[in-house]
Amino acid sequence: MRRGVACGVITRDSGEGDIAVRGDLRTGTFCGGESMTIQEIVNKHGNDREHLLAILHDVQDGSPDNSLHKEAIETLSHIMDITVADIVGTASFYTMFSLQPRGRHIVRLCESPPCYIAGEENILAALEKRLGVKVGETTADGVFTLETTSCLGACGVAPVMMVDDEVYGHLTESEAVRIIETIAASAAA
Numbered sequence: 073m074r075r076g077v078a079c080g081v082i083t084r085d086s087g088e089g090d091i092a093v094r095g096d097l098r099t100g101t102f103c104g105g106e107s108m109t110i111q112e113i114v115n116k117h118g119n120d121r122e123h124l125l126a127i128l129h130d131v132q133d134g135s136p137d138n139s140l141h142k143e144a145i146e147t148l149s150h151i152m153d154i155t156v157a158d159i160v161g162t163a164s165f166y167t168m169f170s171l172q173p174r175g176r177h178i179v180r181l182c183e184s185p186p187c188y189i190a191g192e193e194n195i196l197a198a199l200e201k202r203l204g205v206k207v208g209e210t211t212a213d214g215v216f217t218l219e220t221t222s223c224l225g226a227c228g229v230a231p232v233m234m235v236d237d238e239v240y241g242h243l244t245e246s247e248a249v250r251i252i253e254t255i256a257a258s259a260a261a
Contacts, residue, residue, distance in 0.1 A: 114148070124159070138178055175211060175215050177255055179235050180220065216256075229241025
């Protein structure tokens, strides 16, 4: 699934887990009629604490700004009978989750020792220059957020970058910039 596609309408009825995700909680929109309520997401995975990570992934994937919104967390807390603090604590522990709005495309550059040795810092500098942002920032047009991560589990093809759910290995500075430019061109089309 491609993350962060924004368009359409969100509904909110009785407060019993019927905030629809696949859109923007502030404007009430989602895409192509494809939406799931938080209750439906919980039903899909099961209402056990052990499924919280999978549920949080689905909720965040449904957000056009790739983040977990306060309203969604509160609804999830009510449905699963888990405190908001527990959900926020879980979400804030893992770097794949965000409580702050991010771009439609998340660019994660691995900074593990193998990637560092293979030139990660030069690739990071090239990405920052091309995107015009520093790590943790989102481009002005809302298309990209640049992040670093401790490991993407692809050390054999270091240096490695992940954009959304796609992993790119054996990167050079120019190859990393070319990937970003290709994605930017398709986002503009």
